[in-house]
Amino acid sequence: MSVVELARPVEKPRATPKGPRRRVTAWHRWLSPLALLVVWQIASATGLLPERLLAAPAAIASTAVELTQAGTLPTAIGVSLQRVLIGFLVGGAAGIVLALAAGLSRAGENAVDPIMQALRALPFFGLIPLFILWFGIGEEPKILLVALAVSFPLYLNTFSGIRGVDGKLAEVATTLKLSRGQLIRHIVLPGALPQTLVGLRQALGVAWLALIVAEQVNATTGLGYMINDAREFLRTDVIVVGLLVYSALGLATDAIVRLLERRALAWRRGFLA
Amino acid sequence: MATRLSGVARAFGDRVVLDSLDLELRDGEFTALLGRSGSGKSTLLRALAGLDPEVTGTIDVTDSVAVAFQEPRLVPWKRLLANITLGLDAPVSKAKEALAEVGLSERSDAWPLTLSGGEAQRASLARALVREPELLLLDEPFSALDALTRITIHQLVLELWARHRPAVLLVTHDVDEALLLADRVLVLDEGRIAHDISITADRPRHREDPGLVTLRTTLLAALGVSPEGRS
Ligand SMILES: Nc1ncnc2c1ncn2[C@@H]1O[C@H](COP(=O)(O)OP(=O)(O)OP(=O)(O)O)[C@@H](O)[C@H]1O
Ligand SMILES: [Mg+2]
Numbered sequence: 432m433s434v435v436e437l438a439r440p441v442e443k444p445r446a447t448p449k450g451p452r453r454r455v456t457a458w459h460r461w462l463s464p465l466a467l468l469v470v471w472q473i474a475s476a477t478g479l480l481p482e483r484l485l486a487a488p489a490a491i492a493s494t495a496v497e498l499t500q501a502g503t504l505p506t507a508i509g510v511s512l513q514r515v516l517i518g519f520l521v522g523g524a525a526g527i528v529l530a531l532a533a534g535l536s537r538a539g540e541n542a543v544d545p546i547m548q549a550l551r552a553l554p555f556f557g558l559i560p561l562f563i564l565w566f567g568i569g570e571e572p573k574i575l576l577v578a579l580a581v582s583f584p585l586y587l588n589t590f591s592g593i594r595g596v597d598g599k600l601a602e603v604a605t606t607l608k609l610s611r612g613q614l615i616r617h618i619v620l621p622g623a624l625p626q627t628l629v630g631l632r633q634a635l636g637v638a639w640l641a642l643i644v645a646e647q648v649n650a651t652t653g654l655g656y657m658i659n660d661a662r663e664f665l666r667t668d669v670i671v672v673g674l675l676v677y678s679a680l681g682l683a684t685d686a687i688v689r690l691l692e693r694r695a696l697a698w699r700r701g702f703l704a
Numbered sequence: 705m706a707t708r709l710s711g712v713a714r715a716f717g718d719r720v721v722l723d724s725l726d727l728e729l730r731d732g733e734f735t736a737l738l739g740r741s742g743s744g745k746s747t748l749l750r751a752l753a754g755l756d757p758e759v760t761g762t763i764d765v766t767d768s769v770a771v772a773f774q775e776p777r778l779v780p781w782k783r784l785l786a787n788i789t790l791g792l793d794a795p796v797s798k799a800k801e802a803l804a805e806v807g808l809s810e811r812s813d814a815w816p817l818t819l820s821g822g823e824a825q826r827a828s829l830a831r832a833l834v835r836e837p838e839l840l841l842l843d844e845p846f847s848a849l850d851a852l853t854r855i856t857i858h859q860l861v862l863e864l865w866a867r868h869r870p871a872v873l874l875v876t877h878d879v880d881e882a883l884l885l886a887d888r889v890l891v892l893d894e895g896r897i898a899h900d901i902s903i904t905a906d907r908p909r910h911r912e913d914p915g916l917v918t919l920r921t922t923l924l925a926a927l928g929v930s931p932e933g934r935s
Binding site for chain 2: 599600602603604605606607608609613617618621622624697698699
C-alpha cells in the first residue's frame with residue numbers, strides 16, 4: 432500500500448546491507464563504471480581520445496605497475512604521507528588544545544575564540560606566497576599549510592561539542608560529587624567526542640586538499656612533484672596515477688576515522704540501529 | 705544534621721514557584737512531597753541538592769546528598785555498572801549489589817540508551833541508593849514502573865532506609881504511595897508547604913487500614929480532589 436511505503440523511514444546511509452536482494456543491487460552498481468572504462472579504453476585505442484589529453488586505462492595501469500617497481504611511486508607516497516601525518520598531528524593537537532582552552536572556561540573562550548574566528552575567515556591557500564617568503568620551499572610551508580587547514584575544523588567542532596554537552600549531565604556530576612577533573616574526563620570530553628570526530632573527518636579531507644595545493648606550488652619530492660613533473664613531459668598516465676593515489680589515500684584515512692567512530696561511539700549504536 | 709529551609713524563594717521570570725517556603729526535614733525521617741504538576745516539587749529538590757544558584761533564602765543542608773532525578777539521567781557513554789560506580793568511594797561489589805537489588809544484574813554491561821524506561825529509572829535509583837547519603841532526594845523514582853515492580857522497589861527503598869536511616873524526601877503524585885511509605889506527607893501549593901501531615905501507622909502498611917483511609921481523604925481534599933470523583 433502506498434501509505435505504508437510513504438511511512439517507511441528514510442534509509443540510513445550506514446545501515447548494513449541485508450539479504451541477497453541487496454547484494455544483487457550492489458553488484459549492479461559496478462556495471463556503469465565498468466562500461467565507462469570500456470568506452471574510455473575504446474576511445475583511446477581508436478585515437479578518438481589522444482594520449483596527450485588523457486591516457487588509456489590500460490596504459491595507466493601499466494604505468495602504475497612500472498612506477499611502483501621502479502620505486503618512484505612508493506617514495507613519493509612516503510614523502511607525501513609524512514607531510515600529511517606531521518601536519519595533521521601538529522594542527523590536530525593545536526586545534527584540540529585550543530578548543531579545550533576555549534571550551535572549558537569563559538576566560539579561555541574570550542582569549543582564544545575571537546582570534547580563531549578571525550583567522551578562520553582567512554583564505555589559507557592565499558597564505559602560500561607568505562609561507563614561501565617565511566619558510567622557503569622546504570618541508571615547513573607544506574606541513575604548516577596542512578596543520579593550519581586541519582586545526583580549524585577540529586577546533587570549531589570540539590569547541591561546539593564541549594559547549595553542547597547536556598547541562599543535565601553536568602548536574603548529575605555535581606550530585607555525584609565529581610571533581611572538575613573528573614567532570615571533564617567522564618562527562619565533558621566523551622560528550623564532545625561525537626562532534627570532535629565529525630571535525631576529524633572534515634580535517635582529514637582538508638588535510639589532503641592542503642597537501643595537494645602545497646605540493647603543486649613548489650616541491651621537489653612527493654606525489655605533487657611527481658604529477659607536476661609529468662606535466663612537463665605530457666605524461667597524462669603518470670598524472671592520473673598520482674590523482675588515483677591521492678584519492679585512495681583520502682579514502683583510506685576516511686575509513687580509519689569511520690572505524691574509530693564505530694568503536695568510540697559504540698554507546699550510540701544500539702540506539703541508532 | 706537536620707535540613708532546614710527558611711524563606712526559600714524562586715521565581716522564573718514573573719512566575720513565582722517557591723514563595724518564602726519554610727521546611728525542616730528531620731534526620732532519619734521519611735517524607736513524601738505531594739503537589740500538583742508544576743507546583744514546584746522538582747524546583748524544591750534542585751534547591752536542596754544545591755543545583756540552583758538563583759534560589760534565595762536560607763538552606764541549611766548536609767553535604768551528603770544523593771539525588772534520583774525525575775528523568776533517569778544516566779551517562780549515555782558509560783555502561784550501566786560504570787554509571788553506578790561513577791564518583792563512588794565504595795568498592796565495585798557494592799555497585800553490583802545495588803544493581804542486583806533493583807533487578808538489573810544481567811544488564812550491568814548494557815549501554816544506557818538500550819534500557820527500557822523502567823530499567824533506566826531503577827538504575828538511576830540504584831545510583832542514588834548505593835551512595836548511602838544522609839539525605840536522599842527522590843523525584844518520582846517509581847513513575848515508570850509497573851505495579852508489581854513498584855511493590856518490590858518500595859520494599860527495597862524501605863529496607864535501605866531502615867538500614868542506613870537517611871532522611872528521605874520522596875516526590876510522588878501517588879497519594880497511596882505516600883501513605884504506604886512515609887512518616888510525614890507534605891503538600892506543596894502556591895509556593896509553600898500547605899499541609900504537613902504525620903503518619904504514625906506501623907509498617908508494613910495496608911491500603912485498607914482505617915487510619916490511612918481517613919488520611920487519604922484528607923490528603924485528596926488538600927490536593928483539591930474528592931475521592932469519589934477520582935477514577
Ligand atoms: N528552568 C526553568 N525555566 C522556566 N520555568 C521553569 C524552569 N524550571 C521550572 N520552571 C517552571 O516552574 C514550575 C515548577 O516546575 P517543577 O519542575 O518544579 O514542577 P513539579 O512540581 O516538579 O512538576 P511535575 O510534577 O510535573 O514534575 C513549572 O511551571 C515550570 O514550568
Ligand atoms: Mg517534577
